[in-house]
Amino acid sequence: MKIQPGIRLAKGSGLSRGRAIGAALVVLLAGLGAVRGGGAEPAARGADVGDHWHARYQIVFCGWVLSPLPGSPGGIHTHGDGVIHIHPRSREEAGSHATLGAFFRSASARLTGSSLELPGWAPMRNGDQCPDHRVGRWRLWVNGRVEPAMDRYILQDGDEIRLEFAGE
Numbered sequence: 001m002k003i004q005p006g007i008r009l010a011k012g013s014g015l016s017r018g019r020a021i022g023a024a025l026v027v028l029l030a031g032l033g034a035v036r037g038g039g040a041e042p043a044a045r046g047a048d049v050g051d052h053w054h055a056r057y058q059i060v061f062c063g064w065v066l067s068p069l070p071g072s073p074g075g076i077h078t079h080g081d082g083v084i085h086i087h088p089r090s091r092e093e094a095g096s097h098a099t100l101g102a103f104f105r106s107a108s109a110r111l112t113g114s115s116l117e118l119p120g121w122a123p124m125r126n127g128d129q130c131p132d133h134r135v136g137r138w139r140l141w142v143n144g145r146v147e148p149a150m151d152r153y154i155l156q157d158g159d160e161i162r163l164e165f166a167g168e
Contacts, residue, residue, distance in 0.1 A: 046098030134167025
């Protein structure tokens with residue numbers, strides 16, 4: 001915070017310049033907290049029935065980018081284009097049910113917090129080895145940040161998703 005020249009403390013206020021700056025910061029930060037709802041991030045809300053959202057996705061296995069999953073049915077699906085189309089048709093697909101796990105189920109795959117099973121592939125689990133013999137682990141990257149709840153992640157419009165199994 002830059003103090004503007006010309007701002008002066010009133011004589012006899014009992015505040016030094018440093019304390020005045022500290023008090024101003026407290027007021028400023030408290031105000032920002034009130035605007036943002038107390039500083040906590042709001043819980044993610046999934047798509048409602050009637051919404052039509054999109055999220056790009058990529059699956060990476062030991063450094064190899066896999067082809068997009070083939071087209072799949074349902075309100076949370078893909079056309080085989082590397083995009084998750086999120087337009088729930090019922091309450092069972094909407095809100096907190098509009099998850100990455102639901103997307104993989106629509107594509108006849110299974111995602112858990114520690115594994116992925118794709119059609120025609122053996123399950124790939126945390127602790128399995130990459131071809132270079134390094135022990136691999138799944139990580140879900142959403143918009144450049146690691147997301148711990150892989151299968152329970154609630155999809156958002158515009159997400160950039162990278163599901164990656166990499167050796168450590």
